[in-house]
Amino acid sequence: MTRRTVPGLFVTGTDTGVGKTHVAACIARSLTAGGVRVGVYKPAASGCARVDGELSSDDAATLWKAAGCPGDLAAVCPQRFAAPLAPPLAARAEGREIDATLLRTGLQYWLDRADLVLVEGAGGVMSPLTDTEFVADLADDFGFPLLVVAANALGVINQTLQTLITAATFRDGLEIAGVVLNHPRPPSPDDPSVATNRAELQRLCVPPILAELAWQAGDFDRAVPWRELARENKTTIR
Numbered sequence: 001m002t003r004r005t006v007p008g009l010f011v012t013g014t015d016t017g018v019g020k021t022h023v024a025a026c027i028a029r030s031l032t033a034g035g036v037r038v039g040v041y042k043p044a045a046s047g048c049a050r051v052d053g054e055l056s057s058d059d060a061a062t063l064w065k066a067a068g069c070p071g072d073l074a075a076v077c078p079q080r081f082a083a084p085l086a087p088p089l090a091a092r093a094e095g096r097e098i099d100a101t102l103l104r105t106g107l108q109y110w111l112d113r114a115d116l117v118l119v120e121g122a123g124g125v126m127s128p129l130t131d132t133e134f135v136a137d138l139a140d141d142f143g144f145p146l147l148v149v150a151a152n153a154l155g156v157i158n159q160t161l162q163t164l165i166t167a168a169t170f171r172d173g174l175e176i177a178g179v180v181l182n183h184p185r186p187p188s189p190d191d192p193s194v195a196t197n198r199a200e201l202q203r204l205c206v207p208p209i210l211a212e213l214a215w216q217a218g219d220f221d222r223a224v225p226w227r228e229l230a231r232e233n234k235t236t237i238r
Helices: 020-033 058-066 087-093 100-105 135-142 156-169 197-204
Strands: 007-013 038-041 049-051 054-056 116-124 146-151 176-182 209-213
Touching: 007 020, 007 135, 007 156, 020 038, 020 058, 020 116, 020 146, 020 176, 020 209, 038 058, 054 058, 058 116, 100 135, 116 135, 135 156, 146 156, 156 176, 156 197, 176 197, 197 209
Parallel strands: 007 116, 007 146, 038 116, 146 176, 176 209
Antiparallel strands: 049 054
């Protein structure tokens, strides 16, 4: 059966802790303010806290609120685990398994309700999602362009180039919308690379450096046409 197709972006990172959720939330707020119905989907999350007897993902709540609280919060992240480990390991610690089918079909809830969907992966493109699949597998199946979030700190050039090369060579190559340079920590005078990383990345990367997000900033340093960068999902979600 052919299902509704909706444009979207798949937010990934060069590592954990680079600020994917913060960047995705800023995009969601910007689009929502412009009248776009934004769906937000985080297929799986680990390191979740237990609230009133239920596991709760802070990342999912942040995304949901940024998008204006659309639909059901539980549908933002259908698979939640307590241990701060890769999702398949976190699931195993609870005597559970990642549902590979739900990773994919959970997107449909948002395709039916949104004009544009933001998907946030777990970790980087080669972070395990199941015992046999990576975040990159899911990104390829969805067909949304990658938005790579990179932390502006020493080492970001190598991390970003490795992520872009991996994405470009995975299966038939993943489409890459561009890179957002984020500041997940306060500026440090001990890291002079912060002043030069952006220029070096612009010189070395083929995908564009779309914008930079300062420490705790709510807006990017330049306007980005997020809706134009998004692409429609593949019509078949396994």
